[in-house]
Amino acid sequence: xxxxxxxxxxxxxxxxxxxxxxxxxxxxxxxxxxITDSCMKNxxxxxxxxxxxxxxxxxxxxxxDRFWYLxxxxxxxxxxxxxxxxxxxxxxVRRGEKTIYIxxxxxxxxxxxxxxxxxxxxxxxxxxxxxxxKELLRDTWFRDNLIxxxxxxxxxxxxxxxxxxxEKFIDYYDAIEGHNSQFILPRFLGKIRKIGDYxxxxxxxxxxxxxxxxxxxxxxxxxxxxxxxxISHIEVEGIxxxxxxxxxxxxxxxxxxxxxxxxCRYPKITNWLSWTLKFELQETLDRCGIxxxxxx
Numbered sequence: 635x636x637x638x639x640x641x642x643x644x645x646x647x648x649x650x651x652x653x654x655x656x657x658x659x660x661x662x663x664x665x666x667x668x669i670t671d672s673c674m675k676n677x678x679x680x681x682x683x684x685x686x687x688x689x690x691x692x693x694x695x696x697x698x699d700r701f702w703y704l705x706x707x708x709x710x711x712x713x714x715x716x717x718x719x720x721x722x723x724x725x726x727v728r729r730g731e732k733t734i735y736i737x738x739x740x741x742x743x744x745x746x747x748x749x750x751x752x753x754x755x756x757x758x759x760x761x762x763x764x765x766x767x768k769e770l771l772r773d774t775w776f777r778d779n780l781i782x783x784x785x786x787x788x789x790x791x792x793x794x795x796x797x798x799x800x801e802k803f804i805d806y807y808d809a810i811e812g813h814n815s816q817f818i819l820p821r822f823l824g825k826i827r828k829i830g831d832y833x834x835x836x837x838x839x840x841x842x843x844x845x846x847x848x849x850x851x852x853x854x855x856x857x858x859x860x861x862x863x864x865i866s867h868i869e870v871e872g873i874x875x876x877x878x879x880x881x882x883x884x885x886x887x888x889x890x891x892x893x894x895x896x897x898c899r900y901p902k903i904t905n906w907l908s909w910t911l912k913f914e915l916q917e918t919l920d921r922c923g924i925x926x927x928x929x930x
Contacts, residue, residue, distance in 0.1 A: 636808070637871045638654040639897075640885070641864040642783060643739075643754055643811065645684050648909050650697040658909065660860065663844075666707040666736075667715060668860045670727045673734045678864035680873075680881075682739035685759040686752075692740060701725075701738040701759060702873060714836035721878025723757055735875065737882075744770050752793040756781040756810070759881045767799070771806035778883045782808045783852060786817065787915045788839045791831035792868055797843070809889050812841040812851025813898040815866040816858070818906050850889055853896040858909045861902050869895040 646669055647658050655661045660668065673681055684712040696701060705725060708717035716728040723738035740759035743750045746767040753770060755761055757780040761770065774780040784807045787795045795803070800810070819833040844851035853866040870888050874880040888894055 636712065636873070637759055637869055638873045639677055639864060640680040640682075641678055641855050641857070641867045642682050642781075642852055643785070643814070644681045644857045644863050645686075646700065646857070646860055646863075648858040650696075650703050654881060658859070664707050664710055664712075664729065665860070666704045666717070667711055669704070669736070670715065670729065670734050672860050672863045674729065674732055676864045678734070678867060680735045680737055681863050682737045682756050684739045684741050684754065686741040686743075689765065690741075690764060691762050692858055697926060698823045699759060701736070704736055720875075723759075724878040724881065726875075733834050735881070742770060746799055750793055751795045751799065753795070754783040754785045756783070756885075762810055767795075771803055775806045775808075778839045778886060779879055781804070781808050781882065781886045781889060783808060786811055786814050786836065786839075786856075788836045788843070789817065789831040794831075794836075800843065800858065804849060807849070808886060809846040809850040810840055811854055812844050813837050813853035813866055813896060814856045815854070815862070815898075815900055816856045816906065816910075818900045818903065850892045850894075851896070852894075853898045854890065859901075859905055862905065865899050865901055867897050869897065904927070 646665060647660055648654050682706060683700045685692045685698060685700045692699050697703060711717055714729055718726045720726055725736040727734050728765055737755060737758050739756045741752050742761045743763040744753050744767045745764055755774055757866055767889055772783060773830055774782045784795055786792060787800050787810060790796055814837060817834055817836045821835045822835055841851050843928060852868050855865045857863050870885060872888055873884045
């Protein structure tokens with residue numbers, strides 16, 4: 635058992651689909667190698683690779699299944715990298731004296747009060763989207779091998795659960811996401827519709843809520859650029875990685891007992907704009923029905 639630096643909410647590139655890898659400058663690169671190198675550079679031991687999908691579930695064997703994608707790329711790593719699949723949801727990559735652990739996770743779209751909200755489940759990406767919040771949380775709360783985190787709960791425009799939802803389900807969450815590095819905009823923009831849901835004030839409200847309810851809160855990168863893995867993360871002690879089950883069990887207990895330290899930072903605004911503006915452009919094109927060469 636030792637201290638580990640853990641990023642509990644990280645995507646890697648904005649998307650693993652070919653057009654997005656091209657747009658972000660990752661086309662032709664081994665994404666697992668790039669993530670491993672970035673973890674080593676940023677001193678991150680464990681990064682959860684978070685899948686998400688607009689379909690009913692994350693389909694196996696597609697670019698939406700990010701953990702599967704990295705497993706596939708593990709067979710094409712340069713010889714100085716040693717990948718070992720420890721379990722269905724845990725991959726280790728060793729280079730020299732350092733080992734990086736890639737942990738499967740999912741941002742699940744859950745129905746609550748007539749709208750979809752997001753909830754992070756660490757330890758799988760096999761949850762169905764569209765299920766009820768109570769169904770999801772009751773299932774994960776009692777399982778040692780799954781960790782559930784209230785994802786940016788006060789960003790309503792970005793599918794946050796909101797105050798009333800937290801009040802109803804707070805006892806079924808292991809932690810609240812209290813610092814998301816992507817909510818970078820200045821606090822004074824908080825009163826502006828839409829934009830206000832992406833300001834630092836959203837993080838401050840989540841932290842204040844968690845502390846008022848004596849609930850652990852965690853810092854995450856929510857990284858959509860490979861290089862920003864772990865820009866915010868937690869430092870956890872007492873984690874055993876004898877198996878996938880022991881890692882998830884020890885980390886879940888440590889989080890519930892608030893035995894960790896939050897490291898909170900924000901990215902450079904230029905890095906943040908480099909992916910958000912491209913992402914918003916693609917979303918606009920999709921809503922308008924304008925076809926691009928985006929390939930699945």
